[in-house]
Amino acid sequence: MGKLVDVIDVSKIYNPGENEVRALDHVNLSIDTGEFVAIIGQSGSGKSTLMNMLGCLDTPTSGTYMLHGMDVSHMTDNEQSDVRNREIGFIFQGFNLIQSLTAQENVELPLIYRGVPKKERQELAVTALQRVGLGKRMDHRPTEMSGGQQQRVAIARAIAQAPPILLADEPTGNLDSGSSREIIEIIKNLHKEGRTVILITHDPGIAKQAKRIVTISDGRIQSDIINPDADVSGEAYEKNRE
């Protein structure tokens, strides 16, 4: 069986021509099921482009992206929507919740698009919200919740449909340190339960939580190392942050 994620010689070029920007330059990256990978890079390094590529939100200019054995780099919009729905749980920096919907309705949304029947959908949403410790705030809207709570709703939304990959893009970027620690703990626990986690960050302190650290700059992968200090406690995380 192939890798879960297989990025083969992928390039992404913006403004082709004289002022072209090579956001990704012949990138190769493979990730196995069950890994916890951090992708670290400064802003402008191409990590956001890589994250969009991994999340099927963008298509490469050249190269191939195999996800779960499928070539997703040349799919139609609707096929990509289906892949995102089934394969990927997104956790964004800005939470990306829909303001007019309650926590539970937000969590149910991807299940609606998958066509899960109402009763089953509600059960899955409630279970996911309880899993992130929001069992008592299911009827609250995003505006009635703190940043940490909103991000936990976003995590619940990402895991409710049990996708093979969790893709977290600067998940603690908008949060205070206390909430950040909670979120990182939840993500680490989700990994322990067997989920594949890809964490994109500019923060080395957060990247060190992962078992494998991929460093990207100028659109190229600079290093891809196994992190011997991974799976450290929350205190180590605090220390690393300082």
Add this chain to the structure above:
Amino acid sequence: MIHEYIADALRNIRNNRLRTALTMLGIVIGIASVIAVFTIGDGLTAYVQNEMGGFSSNMAMLHIDTSITNERFTPEDIRLLDENIPGLAGASFDLESEGILTGKRAAVDASYTAGNAVIKRYVSNKMKYGRYFTEDEVENHAPVCVIAARDAQKLCGTEDAVGQTVEFSLQGRSKTLTIIGVRENYSEAILTIMDAMSEYMALVELPYTVVADLTNMDMKSGVQEILLFGETGSDSNDLMRTSIRFWKNRHGVRDEKAVMSLSMADVSGEIDTIFAAIKAFMSFVAAISLVVGGIGVMNIMLVSVTERTREIGIRKSIGARTGAILVQFLAEAMIISFLGGIVGVTLGITVAAVACYLLKFELLVSPSVVVLATAFSTMIGLIFGLHPARKAAKMKPIDALHF
């Protein structure tokens, strides 16, 4: 799945109440005016038909152009038409003018209608007492008459005046007539017209032979004009054609234009044409209003799509297909215009109800107009919502997310 989109659309409409209400206004006004015009129009049509219903609808008039031929309609023609034209209840002379009726209680102006026995069909009010005169009585110059109930009351002091006599005066000569029948009263509209001509106008029917005697008319040489009455269900235009052909053959008249004709069907057809024209014009005005309303819907949906670009990006990133976004925004546009249609229908019926009450028309709400208007308004949402919805659906998730 579709009810999720509808619930979503309703939530967005609830969150933007004022904006939605203002957007609906164009459609509300358009639909309300269509409904009001059609409902008031139907009320008016029913009113006119009801009033015209006092006259037989299976009636036609034949009129000889005296500049073309010297031939006339004779008593013999009347008899032969009766015998030979299928579907014809009868032909009748029609002498109409005014005289004076004097009873034991009062003397009043009277509008008389004198003809053959079949002229009973001229008006539709039923006989209340007694009977109508017969063709034998017409031939025998029998001095009999039929009057209306209110005239019997006025002249004789009782509605059941059968057997009593009245004095009928015409051009300085008079004759005593026996009342052999009393009709139900005429409709309000006819009585209003009659009474407008004189302080009180009685309506009396009698054999044409009696009137001819009083006025020294020689009916044998014929008259210019007769009435035809068709059996129920017969085609009055058809009767006119066959009767004219029959008469021309008998009198050897060839000129196409020698006999002019007019049927009640023509008259009510003309009235229907006028109403249809009014409705068509108002529908045109309403259609313009609906198009303006539709543009309003499109405008507000474009604003909504722009405002919710990020939401669209979120939905797409978690797996919404193009169709799902399209349906969501289309549903919203259609619900706005559908609600506008419902409000418009309600408003239109209310306006029509008030108008019909004031004009004393019957309120006739045509279900098909209501259904069509609502369906049409929803269609407007579909048509004008399509562009904004497509715009939303075609957004790239990556662009929409970073909006």
